[in-house]
Amino acid sequence: MLEIKNLHARIVDDGTEIIRGLNLTVKAGEVAAIMGPNGSGKSTLSYILAGREDYEVTEGDILYNGQSILEMDPAERATSGIFLAFQYPMEIPGVATMEFLKVAMNEQRKARGEEPLKIPEFLKRVKEAAASLSMDMAMLKRPLNVGFSGGEKKRAEILQMKLLEPKLCVLDETDSGLDIDALKIVSDGVNALRAPDRAFLVITHYQRLLEHIVPDSVHVLYKGQVIKSGDKSLALDLEANGYAGVIGEAA
Amino acid sequence: MNMHTQPQRTPAETALIDAFGDRLSLLPGDGAVMLKRDDAIEAIKHGLPTRRIESWHYTDLRRLLNAVPDFDPAAAAKAIAPIVDGSTVLSLLNGVSNAKAPTVEGVSVQRLSEKLTDGSIAPGLDPYGSDDAIGALNTAFVADGYFIDIADGTELEKPVELQNLQAGGQTHVRLPVRVGSGAKAVIVERQAGEGAALTSSVSQLVLGEGAEVTWLIVQEQPETATHLAQFKAHIGKNAKLTLFVMNAGGKLVRQEIMVRTTGEGADFKLRGINLLAGDTHTDVTMVLDHAVPHTTSTEVIRNVVTGKARGVFQGRINVHQYAQKTNAKMACNTLLLSDDGEFSTKPELEIFADDVVCGHGATVTEIDHDHLFYLMARGVDEKSARGLLVKAFVAEVIEELDDEAIIEALEARLDEWFVTHG
Numbered sequence: 001m002l003e004i005k006n007l008h009a010r011i012v013d014d015g016t017e018i019i020r021g022l023n024l025t026v027k028a029g030e031v032a033a034i035m036g037p038n039g040s041g042k043s044t045l046s047y048i049l050a051g052r053e054d055y056e057v058t059e060g061d062i063l064y065n066g067q068s069i070l071e072m073d074p075a076e077r078a079t080s081g082i083f084l085a086f087q088y089p090m091e092i093p094g095v096a097t098m099e100f101l102k103v104a105m106n107e108q109r110k111a112r113g114e115e116p117l118k119i120p121e122f123l124k125r126v127k128e129a130a131a132s133l134s135m136d137m138a139m140l141k142r143p144l145n146v147g148f149s150g151g152e153k154k155r156a157e158i159l160q161m162k163l164l165e166p167k168l169c170v171l172d173e174t175d176s177g178l179d180i181d182a183l184k185i186v187s188d189g190v191n192a193l194r195a196p197d198r199a200f201l202v203i204t205h206y207q208r209l210l211e212h213i214v215p216d217s218v219h220v221l222y223k224g225q226v227i228k229s230g231d232k233s234l235a236l237d238l239e240a241n242g243y244a245g246v247i248g249e250a251a
Numbered sequence: 252m253n254m255h256t257q258p259q260r261t262p263a264e265t266a267l268i269d270a271f272g273d274r275l276s277l278l279p280g281d282g283a284v285m286l287k288r289d290d291a292i293e294a295i296k297h298g299l300p301t302r303r304i305e306s307w308h309y310t311d312l313r314r315l316l317n318a319v320p321d322f323d324p325a326a327a328a329k330a331i332a333p334i335v336d337g338s339t340v341l342s343l344l345n346g347v348s349n350a351k352a353p354t355v356e357g358v359s360v361q362r363l364s365e366k367l368t369d370g371s372i373a374p375g376l377d378p379y380g381s382d383d384a385i386g387a388l389n390t391a392f393v394a395d396g397y398f399i400d401i402a403d404g405t406e407l408e409k410p411v412e413l414q415n416l417q418a419g420g421q422t423h424v425r426l427p428v429r430v431g432s433g434a435k436a437v438i439v440e441r442q443a444g445e446g447a448a449l450t451s452s453v454s455q456l457v458l459g460e461g462a463e464v465t466w467l468i469v470q471e472q473p474e475t476a477t478h479l480a481q482f483k484a485h486i487g488k489n490a491k492l493t494l495f496v497m498n499a500g501g502k503l504v505r506q507e508i509m510v511r512t513t514g515e516g517a518d519f520k521l522r523g524i525n526l527l528a529g530d531t532h533t534d535v536t537m538v539l540d541h542a543v544p545h546t547t548s549t550e551v552i553r554n555v556v557t558g559k560a561r562g563v564f565q566g567r568i569n570v571h572q573y574a575q576k577t578n579a580k581m582a583c584n585t586l587l588l589s590d591d592g593e594f595s596t597k598p599e600l601e602i603f604a605d606d607v608v609c610g611h612g613a614t615v616t617e618i619d620h621d622h623l624f625y626l627m628a629r630g631v632d633e634k635s636a637r638g639l640l641v642k643a644f645v646a647e648v649i650e651e652l653d654d655e656a657i658i659e660a661l662e663a664r665l666d667e668w669f670v671t672h673g
Binding site: 050051052053073074075077078079083084086089090092093094095100103104107108111143160164 | 620621622624625626627628629630631632633635636639640642643644645646647650
């Protein structure tokens, strides 16, 4: 489903190269965890997948279902089924959350040639999704993410993911800022979406999240490259011994 | 032989002076009123203000007012649906009040033409100073309007909508409104039309003790019209005034706001939205006098500038010497969406008291790229995402109004503008 080939990318503003020859393949139905120390390029990778303009790909390619996505803007990538759950979801004053959800769902439907959702159907879906994440509907009347706690923002991201039904879900440190209860709710939300035709790229610092969202593969990112891949036992190994050993092996 | 060298009159100045001569016999007023009119036209004969006059620095009226339409007796404006369903509508069609205006309990409504004829409003017709071109223009030509008195303790359930509608030519109206002690009202001042008109409109509001008024100015003139307006208010003891101004049209627009707190505990809120498009010029100029101790005010202006539009906000807060414990905050934020547009902001604080909290801030920004990315990352295409963010920028000010019916009504006006200009 996702094939990243010898990807090199840099920050447009200052030319700093962050991704330096990254290779990664994720199959449909797979949950791939990306781990790595601070500054290894994890969040950058998520932004590049989503199409953020602050980064420029200088070499290599990203194939999604066999097609290069490099020329697609963020909206085109999203409507084709790529979803990024942000590490730090933006607060957007003045945009009501419900209105935003409606616009986003209908824009994606439009791009797929489907009719816009009728209001009752839309409300039903939002209510169901919110209930499954223990979210209060009153929260959704507020402007998007404004005044939401860290945990509420993360839930709101997963809520959007549920409603938009993407095929490739990129979760950027979804566990940061969550207490144990919220972590469980969010993880359950993600697990409920696991499906044979859907892949996940779960970016995290800690093994903790991977106890709840059990990965099929684990990849260690360091200095913009995948330096080691393995199964879930690799994450346990990292938790016990830190990154030093893995980095030493690769060097 | 000419003894004096006068600067040559502009065509607009000549047209105004000629029009006064032509109209004089038709203008209502007793001796006192007619004297005020004479004084006012004299002021115009001295010339319209230029950028050399400080209060007109960013709006050089003499240069910008390059054509004045004739009065058009055949112009026929039609009343429109009020922005809030069920409002009491008092319409002025081409400057003429309705002889059969609807009645509301606790509200006395008189045609201004009658108050001019009997001279009872003559004292209120004085311009406030030598640079008061709008006041002078209006005093010279005002022919009608409504004189409204809301009795003490009256709480109006539905808004009163004052519709000033033009279909070309010139219209000059005045709207004096007194709101009695403890009375509560929502008043909509609707300024719209469909001709290349010249409009002057002066609203004069007096709030009695403890009165609470939300006054909404919704200006949607066509991009061919010149709209010169004043809003003046005195806010009495413990009275609260929220003034919301939305400029969403007009070729040349100046909305002046002169507010004075006259009783302790008075509170003033100004919330403004300027939606600027095309090749237009829009100026909002406020002079706020905190004239007694313990009064508060906040002013928030949000501007969206597209095309070749030019906008101005001048906000002057005078804190008088005895007005201790004044708390005043002013902000003017502009979203500049075009390289050819411009917006000038001039905040001024003049403080003569020593125990006050006053501040102001101004920003000019483009659309936040992080916000744009976030919306697009959810599948919203760039054009729609930009539209959402621009609307959000101004809608924030509307949402503060805290009244569902009004918020909905104003958002509908906002949507209307975005449909035509988005």
